[in-house]
Amino acid sequence: MAANKRGAAIEIAALRKEYVSAAGHIVALSDIDLRVAPGEFVCIVGPSGCGKSTLLRILAGLDTQSSGTIAVDASGWPVQNAMVFQESGLFPWMSVSANVGFGLMTRGVPRAEAAERVEAALKLVGLTKFRNHYPHQLSGGMRQRSAIARAFVTDPGMLLMDEPFAALDAQNRVILQAELVRIWERTGKTVVYVTHSIEEALLLGDRTVVMTAQPGRIKRIIDVPFPHPRNLMTLSASAEFGRLKLDIWRVLEEEVMRARTEEEEG
Amino acid sequence: MSAKARERALYLISPIALLLLWELLLRAGLGDRRFIPAPSDIAVRFWAMTVSGELALNVAVTLYRVFAGFFLGIVPGIAVGLLMAMFRPVRIFFDPLIAALFPIPKIALMPLLLLVLGFGDASKIGVVAIAVFFPVIINTYAGAANIEKIYWDVAKNYGANQSVMFRRVVFFGALPTIFAGLRIALAVSFIVLVAAEFVATKVGIGYLIWNSWELLQVDTMFVGIVTIGVLGLITSVLFQEIERKVIPWKAE
Numbered sequence: 001m002a003a004n005k006r007g008a009a010i011e012i013a014a015l016r017k018e019y020v021s022a023a024g025h026i027v028a029l030s031d032i033d034l035r036v037a038p039g040e041f042v043c044i045v046g047p048s049g050c051g052k053s054t055l056l057r058i059l060a061g062l063d064t065q066s067s068g069t070i071a072v073d074a075s076g077w078p079v080q081n082a083m084v085f086q087e088s089g090l091f092p093w094m095s096v097s098a099n100v101g102f103g104l105m106t107r108g109v110p111r112a113e114a115a116e117r118v119e120a121a122l123k124l125v126g127l128t129k130f131r132n133h134y135p136h137q138l139s140g141g142m143r144q145r146s147a148i149a150r151a152f153v154t155d156p157g158m159l160l161m162d163e164p165f166a167a168l169d170a171q172n173r174v175i176l177q178a179e180l181v182r183i184w185e186r187t188g189k190t191v192v193y194v195t196h197s198i199e200e201a202l203l204l205g206d207r208t209v210v211m212t213a214q215p216g217r218i219k220r221i222i223d224v225p226f227p228h229p230r231n232l233m234t235l236s237a238s239a240e241f242g243r244l245k246l247d248i249w250r251v252l253e254e255e256v257m258r259a260r261t262e263e264e265e266g
Numbered sequence: 267m268s269a270k271a272r273e274r275a276l277y278l279i280s281p282i283a284l285l286l287l288w289e290l291l292l293r294a295g296l297g298d299r300r301f302i303p304a305p306s307d308i309a310v311r312f313w314a315m316t317v318s319g320e321l322a323l324n325v326a327v328t329l330y331r332v333f334a335g336f337f338l339g340i341v342p343g344i345a346v347g348l349l350m351a352m353f354r355p356v357r358i359f360f361d362p363l364i365a366a367l368f369p370i371p372k373i374a375l376m377p378l379l380l381l382v383l384g385f386g387d388a389s390k391i392g393v394v395a396i397a398v399f400f401p402v403i404i405n406t407y408a409g410a411a412n413i414e415k416i417y418w419d420v421a422k423n424y425g426a427n428q429s430v431m432f433r434r435v436v437f438f439g440a441l442p443t444i445f446a447g448l449r450i451a452l453a454v455s456f457i458v459l460v461a462a463e464f465v466a467t468k469v470g471i472g473y474l475i476w477n478s479w480e481l482l483q484v485d486t487m488f489v490g491i492v493t494i495g496v497l498g499l500i501t502s503v504l505f506q507e508i509e510r511k512v513i514p515w516k517a518e
Contacts, residue, residue: 060423082423089420092515093438103424105434134515154424 006038007190008074008157015068027215043205051216074157082151121153141172335394347406398451405447409440
């Protein structure tokens with residue numbers, strides 16, 4: 001993993017996603033314009049149903065947009081992107097090391113090289129002792145760490161993370177957030193991180209994209225001024241952190257309230 | 267007595283009680299021992315046939331036919347079931363065939379198989395293979411079609427091609443349900459084979475049962491019936507052990 005390389009650049013223009021469901025015609029995303037610089041850590045926050053996960057899935061190639069363009073420049077990286085899902089999505093029938101090495105196996109990386117890289121990735125997340133365990137033998141936090149190792153081992157230009165720590169308890173979440181920031185600071189990859197937690201977005205990212213629901217639009221993009229390397233504990237106790245959090249909450253609150261009244265009326 | 271030992275004792279009580287009741291009723295003169303032998307009569311005959319080697323020969327032939335047919339049927343059954351889950355055209359092609367052929371009692375195909383495959387082992391193995399094919403297809407398809415969506419997403423995002431998807435994701439994801447199908451298939455194998463052995467063969471447990479009925483050797487007939495039950499029990503226990511080994515993630 002080269003720390004001197006910069007991650008992928010992303011350019012999203014006039015992106016729109018609509019689909020027809022039992023509830024009728026739904027506009028999940030509308031007028032999404034976003035540029036992400038190489039090596040940037042961008043967080044996307046918004047109320048549930050704002051399409052933030054859909055946006056991530058389109059970036060990951062798991063879904064397609066209705067119109068608009070996405071351009072990702074990941075030249076120089078062996079893999080364009082790797083996604084970390086909310087529920088780890090580890091294959092229950094594979095050991096931890098087989099799970100972590102999955103993206104290398106699919107791409108035909110020679111076995112010896114793959115084993116070496118898997119070992120390095122397990123070391124990165126502190127799971128070398130558990131390489132032969134099955135996912136059901138791990139705690140939730142260890143599963144998510146395996147999923148992160150699985151993403152990093154492929155050496156992607158960008159990491160796509162869909163509320164990866166949402167299912168964890170508070171202590172584990174803090175530990176994993178700190179680990180993620182530490183790893184990111186060392187690898188220089190571009191990260192797009194979806195969360196519903198303002199606090200998490202401010203702790204981790206360089207910029208926070210606030211989205212609105214129905215249709216999912218970008219309401220505001222906020223620069224997060226905290227320098228790296230970050231100490232998440234002291235950062236979250238600072239006055240400026242509290243002020244920014246309140247700012248974003250006000251933006252979001254408006255949206256959440258609006259969505260609620262619409263739901264009640266409609 | 268520990269809870270486990272108590273459960274094990276309870277497990278044995280019902281068959282033992284049944285055998286005792288059966289024995290006592292016959293000894294009390296209720297029923298004709300020429301037509302309904304007592305468990306002790308069956309045991310004596312069982313022992314005699316074991317010593318003479320007659321039982322072992324018939325068991326060996328029956329087991330050979332069961333397992334040959336079983337494996338011949340499950341391999342294509344699993345493959346077709348997985349392909350049906352992965353490719354819509356395959357499913358549409360096979361769906362009407364399965365719907366039409368599954369309900370046919372497979373033993374009804376025996377005359378046809380005798381015609382095509384002759385009176386040897388092949389026709390018996392063939393009927394077992396056909397009989398297990400269907401429950402295995404249906405279970406495999408159900409298992410593969412119900413794999414959680416996230417595994418497809420992960421596989422796709424991490425660069426899996428169709429072949430990797432098939433061998434590493436769909437197959438293993440469906441494995442617990444496939445095993446449920448295999449257990450049904452194993453029981454079906456015995457059911458169909460014993461019926462098939464009633465006709466057109468001179469060896470096997472099914473033949474033993476039918477032949478002793480014709481000769482009115484009721485105790486031998488019962489030995490055959492009990493043997494099938496015991497074989498079913500042993501293979502099913504072995505099967506559970508294999509399942510535990512093959513699907514370690516399902517244990518907890």
